[in-house]
Amino acid sequence: MTDIAKKISTFITDNLLLGRTVDLVGTSSFLDAGIIDSTGVLELVQFLEETWGLSVKDEEMVPENLDSLVRLESFVKKKLGK
Amino acid sequence: MQIESVLEERARRAPEKVALVCGTSRWTYAALAADVHALAQGLIALGVGAGDRVALCLENGFEAVVSTFAVLEAGAAVVFVNPMTKAEKLAFLLHDSGAVALLVADKKLETVTGLLSQSPRLRTVLVVGDVPRETRTSAPDVLAWKDVVSGHDPVRPTARAIDVDLACLLYTSGSTGSPKGVMHTHLSLLAATRSIAQYLEATRDDVVLSVLPLSFGYGLTQLLPTFLAGGTLVLERSFAYPQVTLQRMSAERCTGFAMVPTIAAILLQNDLTKFDVGSLRYVTNAGAGIAPELLKELRRRLPSTRIFPMYGQTECIRATFLPPEEVDRNPTSVGKGMPNQEMWIVDESGRRLPPGHTGELVVRGAHLMRGYWNQPDATAQKLRPGPMPGETVLFTGDVFRIDADGWFYFVSRKDDVIKTRGEKVSPREVENVLHACDGVLTAAVIGVADALLGQSVRAFVVKKPGAELDERAVLRHCARHLEDFAVPRRVEFLEELPKTPNAKIDKQALQERGGPA
Numbered sequence: 001m002t003d004i005a006k007k008i009s010t011f012i013t014d015n016l017l018l019g020r021t022v023d024l025v026g027t028s029s030f031l032d033a034g035i036i037d038s039t040g041v042l043e044l045v046q047f048l049e050e051t052w053g054l055s056v057k058d059e060e061m062v063p064e065n066l067d068s069l070v071r072l073e074s075f076v077k078k079k080l081g082k
Numbered sequence: 083m084q085i086e087s088v089l090e091e092r093a094r095r096a097p098e099k100v101a102l103v104c105g106t107s108r109w110t111y112a113a114l115a116a117d118v119h120a121l122a123q124g125l126i127a128l129g130v131g132a133g134d135r136v137a138l139c140l141e142n143g144f145e146a147v148v149s150t151f152a153v154l155e156a157g158a159a160v161v162f163v164n165p166m167t168k169a170e171k172l173a174f175l176l177h178d179s180g181a182v183a184l185l186v187a188d189k190k191l192e193t194v195t196g197l198l199s200q201s202p203r204l205r206t207v208l209v210v211g212d213v214p215r216e217t218r219t220s221a222p223d224v225l226a227w228k229d230v231v232s233g234h235d236p237v238r239p240t241a242r243a244i245d246v247d248l249a250c251l252l253y254t255s256g257s258t259g260s261p262k263g264v265m266h267t268h269l270s271l272l273a274a275t276r277s278i279a280q281y282l283e284a285t286r287d288d289v290v291l292s293v294l295p296l297s298f299g300y301g302l303t304q305l306l307p308t309f310l311a312g313g314t315l316v317l318e319r320s321f322a323y324p325q326v327t328l329q330r331m332s333a334e335r336c337t338g339f340a341m342v343p344t345i346a347a348i349l350l351q352n353d354l355t356k357f358d359v360g361s362l363r364y365v366t367n368a369g370a371g372i373a374p375e376l377l378k379e380l381r382r383r384l385p386s387t388r389i390f391p392m393y394g395q396t397e398c399i400r401a402t403f404l405p406p407e408e409v410d411r412n413p414t415s416v417g418k419g420m421p422n423q424e425m426w427i428v429d430e431s432g433r434r435l436p437p438g439h440t441g442e443l444v445v446r447g448a449h450l451m452r453g454y455w456n457q458p459d460a461t462a463q464k465l466r467p468g469p470m471p472g473e474t475v476l477f478t479g480d481v482f483r484i485d486a487d488g489w490f491y492f493v494s495r496k497d498d499v500i501k502t503r504g505e506k507v508s509p510r511e512v513e514n515v516l517h518a519c520d521g522v523l524t525a526a527v528i529g530v531a532d533a534l535l536g537q538s539v540r541a542f543v544v545k546k547p548g549a550e551l552d553e554r555a556v557l558r559h560c561a562r563h564l565e566d567f568a569v570p571r572r573v574e575f576l577e578e579l580p581k582t583p584n585a586k587i588d589k590q591a592l593q594e595r596g597g598p599a
Contacts, residue, residue, distance in 0.1 A: 018554075018557050018558045018569065034166065037566060038322050038324065038348055039344070039348075039503070039535070058325060058352045061325050066323075067323075
């Protein structure tokens with residue numbers, strides 16, 4: 001797992017899953033898996049912004065960018081220009 | 083008339099009209115009714131009888147809508163279960179309701195199989211999605227929802243319920259800790275549905291967008307009045323991605339949208355000018371009171387949309403609405419009684435109070451619950467003799483003020499139930515979970531004001547001597563046993579809990595200590 005994926009995974013485990021055991025890597029949709037809701041998305045975006053100094057626009061807050069670990073990782077990379 | 087006839091009437095009169103949109107799929111009234119009939123036949127064949135209870139633990143979607151009507155057509159009552167419900171509470175609900183069948187999504191099947199031994203009345207589990215081969219043969223019967231639908235003829239069964247029969251149980255949290263099953267009959271649901279459709283001026287041209295679960299009275303009343311009027315329901319699983327919701331609203335040319343204050347606050351964090359929401363005729367707010375600042379902002383950002391602040395409780399579904407033309411003038415009021423109901427306020431001894439006073443709200447009408455399932459004492463507390471011999475009226479437990487012009491203002495609840503994100507949370511239920519956590523000596527839970535959530539759940543914990551316990555560990559424990567919205571947002575550790583002179587936990591002192599979230 002990359003450093004980015006690891007940090008996101010730790011954040012989700014600690015703040016959204018709160019000890020529920022879920023295979024985050026194998027989850028294709030956080031929404032389908034019941035991992036995230038509307039306040040969870042806000043917390044996640046705040047975490048991305050604070051951790052990597054990003055600014056996430058409204059229109060970027062969509063499942064295509066945020067709804068799985070793979071998507072989150074490539075979204076953060078794209079925002080960082082990697 | 084039975085409540086399922088709101089669908090059947092439309093299937094007869096406008097069979098080709100689109101009734102339901104979920105994701106990229108749409109169903110006409112005729113197509114929906116056909117699957118409802120087939121599933122009802124299937125349930126009957128599986129032994130579901132008139133008067134039985136059938137639990138639905140499904141996310142918003144086509145299957146949840148079909149299942150709701152099919153259970154009713156089979157003459158049984160729907161036990162609505164929030165799909166976020168954790169194992170222990172689901173076991174309680176199955177046991178308390180005595181459900182003979184459970185309809186559940188495949189991803190919850192593993193949780194459910196562990197509970198079956200505790201639910202001896204449960205004979206059948208219908209699974210929406212994939213059913214693993216190894217679970218198919220066990221008792222109770224575990225069957226695929228879609229096989230039951232495709233395996234039966236789409237013929238409407240002969241009516242097996244009359245309108246005074248139980249139509250559903252909607253579980254609600256109270257101050258006692260265990261949720262209570264609010265009994266609604268076909269008649270009470272229909273009365274609420276008709277009143278709501280009337281004041282929202284629902285028509286067949288309406289396209290109502292709902293992100294609220296059908297297991298929530300407010301979610302159910304997006305479905306029923308829309309179908310009564312012959313409109314279209316766009317049913318979304320959640321509001322997790324507001325941008326997606328706004329895109330749907332625009333693409334489907336939605337005319338109505340139901341919010342709780344948290345949804346309104348999140349919606350307003352988005353730039354609405356980027357979406358064409360010109361079709362939006364009205365938005366509603368219920369679940370918790372909406373702040374005047376939010377109303378003002380909604381008015382500014384959606385100038386051509388009518389806003390209906392409303393008040394209700396599961397026990398009567400809905401009681402008041404504020405006419406949109408009053409919103410600017412009277413933003414803190416929840417309005418007056420909806421059509422075909424009466425309401426007033428009373429003092430401690432039950433005496434009716436004139437305008438200008440503050441007292442407990444009492445509601446009278448055909449939309450009142452029939453009582454709490456198997457809880458005659460709790461029922462007698464809420465439903466008390468009314469003005470007409472033999473009738474009962476609902477003592478809401480909510481305190482209101484009426485001004486000189488007859489407008490109602492919510493003042494407070496008489497109990498300590500927390501309202502967060504529009505959901506009710508029983509402090510006692512959370513405290514019970516905390517008391518079962520290793521290392522916790524004692525705990526108390528309150529709601530503290532929160533701009534986004536309305537109230538947020540705050541826990542105060544006293545550790546056992548020597549116990550190693552941090553906030554994270556307590557939250558983890560809570561998340562395993564409570565729905566997400568009921569998990570405390572913060573835990574504070576205290577040396578001891580403040581007490582009142584008669585040795586009760588002093589929640590007022592905790593409230594003062596709680597401060598902002």
